[in-house]
Amino acid sequence: MNRAEIIDELRDFIRTELLGEPDAELGVDEPLITSGRIDSFSIAQVAVFVETAFGVYVPDNELVVDNADTLAQMADLVLRYAADAATD
Amino acid sequence: MQITTFQFLFYWLLVLAVYYLLPRRPQNVLLLAASVLFYGTWSWRFVGVLGILTLANFFWARFLRKGRAPIPWRLWLGIGGNVGSLVLFKYADFFVPELLHLLGGGPTLEWVLKIVLPVGLSYRILENISYLVDVYRGQIPASRNLVDFSLFSFYALKLLSGPIERARSFLNRLAEPRLVDNDVVARSFTLLVIGAFRKLVIADTLAGVIPPLMFESPSAYGSWELVMGLLIYGFMLYNNFAGYTDMMRGLSGFFGLPLSSNFFCPFFSRNMTEIWTRWHTTLGLWLRDYIYMPLSRAFLRRNPNPRRWANVVVPPMAAMLVSGLWHGLSWNLVCWGGLIGFFLVISRLPSLWRPLVPPDRQPMWRQLLGMGAVAVAMALSLVLFIMDFNTAAYFYERLFFWTKWVAPPPLAVFGVALSLGLDICQYVRRDEVIFLRWPRWLQAALLAAALLAIFLATRLKPAEPFIYQGF
Numbered sequence: 001m002n003r004a005e006i007i008d009e010l011r012d013f014i015r016t017e018l019l020g021e022p023d024a025e026l027g028v029d030e031p032l033i034t035s036g037r038i039d040s041f042s043i044a045q046v047a048v049f050v051e052t053a054f055g056v057y058v059p060d061n062e063l064v065v066d067n068a069d070t071l072a073q074m075a076d077l078v079l080r081y082a083a084d085a086a087t088d
Numbered sequence: 089m090q091i092t093t094f095q096f097l098f099y100w101l102l103v104l105a106v107y108y109l110l111p112r113r114p115q116n117v118l119l120l121a122a123s124v125l126f127y128g129t130w131s132w133r134f135v136g137v138l139g140i141l142t143l144a145n146f147f148w149a150r151f152l153r154k155g156r157a158p159i160p161w162r163l164w165l166g167i168g169g170n171v172g173s174l175v176l177f178k179y180a181d182f183f184v185p186e187l188l189h190l191l192g193g194g195p196t197l198e199w200v201l202k203i204v205l206p207v208g209l210s211y212r213i214l215e216n217i218s219y220l221v222d223v224y225r226g227q228i229p230a231s232r233n234l235v236d237f238s239l240f241s242f243y244a245l246k247l248l249s250g251p252i253e254r255a256r257s258f259l260n261r262l263a264e265p266r267l268v269d270n271d272v273v274a275r276s277f278t279l280l281v282i283g284a285f286r287k288l289v290i291a292d293t294l295a296g297v298i299p300p301l302m303f304e305s306p307s308a309y310g311s312w313e314l315v316m317g318l319l320i321y322g323f324m325l326y327n328n329f330a331g332y333t334d335m336m337r338g339l340s341g342f343f344g345l346p347l348s349s350n351f352f353c354p355f356f357s358r359n360m361t362e363i364w365t366r367w368h369t370t371l372g373l374w375l376r377d378y379i380y381m382p383l384s385r386a387f388l389r390r391n392p393n394p395r396r397w398a399n400v401v402v403p404p405m406a407a408m409l410v411s412g413l414w415h416g417l418s419w420n421l422v423c424w425g426g427l428i429g430f431f432l433v434i435s436r437l438p439s440l441w442r443p444l445v446p447p448d449r450q451p452m453w454r455q456l457l458g459m460g461a462v463a464v465a466m467a468l469s470l471v472l473f474i475m476d477f478n479t480a481a482y483f484y485e486r487l488f489f490w491t492k493w494v495a496p497p498p499l500a501v502f503g504v505a506l507s508l509g510l511d512i513c514q515y516v517r518r519d520e521v522i523f524l525r526w527p528r529w530l531q532a533a534l535l536a537a538a539l540l541a542i543f544l545a546t547r548l549k550p551a552e553p554f555i556y557q558g559f
Contacts, residue, residue, distance in 0.1 A: 017394075020443040036446030039361050040376055041436055044384035044403075045394055051385075052392075059225050060381035061218075061254070064373070084226075 001054060001082070006075040013049050014071075018042045028072040033065050046074070056082045089129040091248070091335065092288060092551035099126065104342055112265055116239050119343065123244035127207075134206035141173060141209075142241040145216045149223045149230040158224050166220040174213045177205045179417040208247040210414060214374050215240070219255040221378060228256045236262045245340040249332055249554060251348040252370040258345075266344025276341025278521040282510070283334030285538045287554075288545045290510075291327035294320050294503040295552045303475050306483045310491030314483065318467050320500050321474065323507050325555060326354060329368070332554045334520075353515040355508070358447040358458035360428075360435040360465065371411065380407040395440045404436070405429035415473075420480055424472035431465045 007028055016022050018038055032038045038046070043063050050056055058068075058081050068074050089096050103122040107115055128135050148166045152158060219240075222228045231237040240258050302309055302317045309317070330351035337347045348370050357363035364372035384403040391399065405426065412425020447455060471480045514520050523531055 018443075036448060037444060039439075039444065040380065041361075041384070041394075041400075041439070042444075044381055044388060045392075047381070048385050048388040048392060051389070059222075059227055060385070061222070061227070061377040063381070 003075050007071050029070050031069045033069045120239045123242040126244040137206045146237045163224040170213045170216045211250045245336045251350045268344045276338045279334045280338030283331045286327040287331030289541045290503050290507050291324050292552045294324035297497045297500045306486050312494045316496050323504050328555050353511040357462045358455050360432050375407045404432040419477045420472045427469045
């Protein structure tokens with residue numbers, strides 16, 4: 001699992017399940033929360049998707065604008081917590 | 089020591105003067121001593137209660153992660169101890185009379201159970217719970233510095249009514265060198281003046297024009313008067329609380345300890361979710377992180393269908409009911425939380441069948457309609473926030489008996505216009521200290537006008553209390 005694969009899977013999930021637009025353009029640095037495209041209801045869905053798809057638990061208080069506003073930030077969070085879990 | 093007094097200002101100016109003479113570690117000791125002394129002016133009993141809670145949480149957090157893996161019962165016991173102390177102190181008024189009645193009463197028992205809520209305890213309990221949860225999850229290590237942790241607990245500029253800070257950021261700030269440059273000073277001073285203006289000029293003016301018995305005996309008023317009274321109260325409450333927060337944030341900035349923002353133009357919220365990012369933000373975020381999100385994830389794990397009713401209804405309702413109970417143990421506040429939760433669920437429903445359209449991308453008419461709908465929803469829920477259940481029911485009933493139009497008092501129009509004007513300035517550039525970008529001569533003129541207005545307002549009548557200190 002590398003960063004690009006995580007971004008691709010997250011992008012597919014967000015486009016299909018949350019935005020309802022499978023063909024929508026979604027850049028890696030495009031803001032999702034601050035732009036209002038996804039809200040706190042949807043963030044919970046992303047969190048559960050990350051748990052099932054990557055087997056990584058990202059704490060709720062990390063899933064905020066500062067850390068998880070873009071696909072790139074979300075992927076970095078997943079990688080960070082995957083690394084933390086591996087060292088525990 | 090009341091906040092809107094010169095005594096308070098001079099006390100903290102004196103502390104600030106000594107603060108800058110010291111290196112960083114003793115600075116934390118000084119701030120802790122100054123905070124404890126300040127809290128002691130309210131009541132030394134409060135200091136004792138908060139001291140015990142601080143020590144209990146400090147040592148319990150260290151015990152939480154002792155061993156190879158975190159043990160859930162330790163966390164639950166820690167949360168239970170904090171919630172229990174809140175129940176004991178905050179809800180004593182509710183259950184002590186019942187308990188006395190059941191146990192047969194008696195002067196000794198009455199003395200033992202006559203408990204006063206330490207000011208700010210409700211806010212501290214939330215901070216303690218988030219600290220224990222974050223330590224349990226391994227997101228932060230348990231603090232090993234009792235002075236820093238005690239300062240996190242007692243810090244006077246956030247103790248009385250928030251903002252509700254997180255240990256992970258606040259303790260880090262305490263461990264770092266303080267940076268107070270010209271920009272920080274300018275920003276802090278601006279926040280201090282804006283806060284004092286909101287509280288002493290806008291909120292206190294609006295408080296003066298609300299008829300004193302309107303929310304106790306609504307039968308004496310027509311529907312228009314009640315609608316206006318409700319709107320004026322909404323603006324008063326906002327400026328009262330936001331003013332307090334800005335003053336504390338401004339003052340704290342001089343110590344190089346920035347505090348979290350709690351309000352940003354809430355009357356411009358375009359949907360019910362947005363308002364919780366603009367009104368009492370730190371409470372909204374706490375509820376999101378420690379009630380809403382864990383519940384939402386638990387339900388989604390059981391059944392990932394986002395349209396399932398339990399996934400849509402239970403988490404926001406639970407979060408808002410907790411919010412109601414946190415504000416106080418009474419039916420009207422429980423129903424207030426339930427009503428806000430209901431509005432959140434309703435506003436969520438359309439997005440289950442079609443994608444969310446970000447508010448910024450909506451046409452202007454729809455944004456304005458959204459703002460109007462949020463304002464109506466919040467005003468309706470405010471009735472339950474300020475009145476007991478029976479009076480609130482009567483108030484709602486009276487709202488629909490239309491009476492002839494009555495012009496609002498000029499002072500109310502003036503206060504609301506000032507509040508909206510200030511908000512518009514901040515909202516347009518999404519900057520709470522936008523005034524710092526304006527020409528110097530305009531800054532000077534505005535500052536002079538604001539200080540004169542604050543001076544006159546404090547001379548004309550004594551300052552009203554801070555409403556959120558009651559929680």
